[in-house]
Amino acid sequence: MQTIDLVRVAVALVAGFFLGGIPFGIIVPRLIGGPDPRTVGSGRTGGANVSRAVGYRWAAVSGLLDVAKASVAVLLVIAIGGDSVAQVVAALAAIVGHSRSPFIGFHGGRGVAPATGGALVIQPLLLAVIFPVFVIVIAVTRISSLGSLGASLIGGVVMVIWTAVAPLPPIYYVYGVAGAGLIWLFHVDNIQRLLSGKERRVGRSGSS
Numbered sequence: 001m002q003t004i005d006l007v008r009v010a011v012a013l014v015a016g017f018f019l020g021g022i023p024f025g026i027i028v029p030r031l032i033g034g035p036d037p038r039t040v041g042s043g044r045t046g047g048a049n050v051s052r053a054v055g056y057r058w059a060a061v062s063g064l065l066d067v068a069k070a071s072v073a074v075l076l077v078i079a080i081g082g083d084s085v086a087q088v089v090a091a092l093a094a095i096v097g098h099s100r101s102p103f104i105g106f107h108g109g110r111g112v113a114p115a116t117g118g119a120l121v122i123q124p125l126l127l128a129v130i131f132p133v134f135v136i137v138i139a140v141t142r143i144s145s146l147g148s149l150g151a152s153l154i155g156g157v158v159m160v161i162w163t164a165v166a167p168l169p170p171i172y173y174v175y176g177v178a179g180a181g182l183i184w185l186f187h188v189d190n191i192q193r194l195l196s197g198k199e200r201r202v203g204r205s206g207s208s
Contacts, residue, residue, distance in 0.1 A: 008082040016073040016090035020097025024065040046109030048144035070094035070117030084169040091118025130155035145190035156180030
């Protein structure tokens with residue numbers, strides 16, 4: 001059985017949460033003199049809403065920074081000798097920090113970008129599965145949340161199967177289930193709008 005290094009896990013938890021909490025979705029628009037994304041659309045700070053506030057180019061910048069902060073959190077844990085448990089803790093904590101940022105009153109985005117950043121370091125091949133799903137669903141429906149929900153669900157299932165077949169360390173089961181679960185949890189209001197047919201579409205600030 002894998003021994004858990006509690007010190008490194010604690011460092012991973014704190015580093016992941018606070019690095020994940022850096023609100024680039026607010027910082028980037030503010031630096032260019034644009035509106036706060038919390039004042040438009042869904043009021044969140046993720047890429048889809050930032051695009052409504054300042055356009056796709058700057059949304060891509062903030063999104064890449066949101067991806068990078070989770071990658072940095074996991075790489076920091078690796079640098080201090082953290083094992084797979086600590087790395088997964090850092091990745092999941094970054095998702096929570098992004099969505100419940102301590103720097104903006106525990107609000108934030110949906111967790112998709114930091115989930116991508118964590119996977120980029122922990123299991124980069126997983127992105128080859130989930131990215132096409134994300135792109136295709138959005139291209140067909142023009143609904144960002146549906147792409148995120150579909151990609152995270154597929155990614156979670158693939159991660160669980162991959163962990164069993166490879167096999168990978170058992171903590172990867174947690175990564176697959178909890179990563180997808182957190183994204184779905186932070187999309188609860190989107191799910192409600194999807195079910196009622198009122199979800200916002202990409203490029204619109206109001207409801208579809």
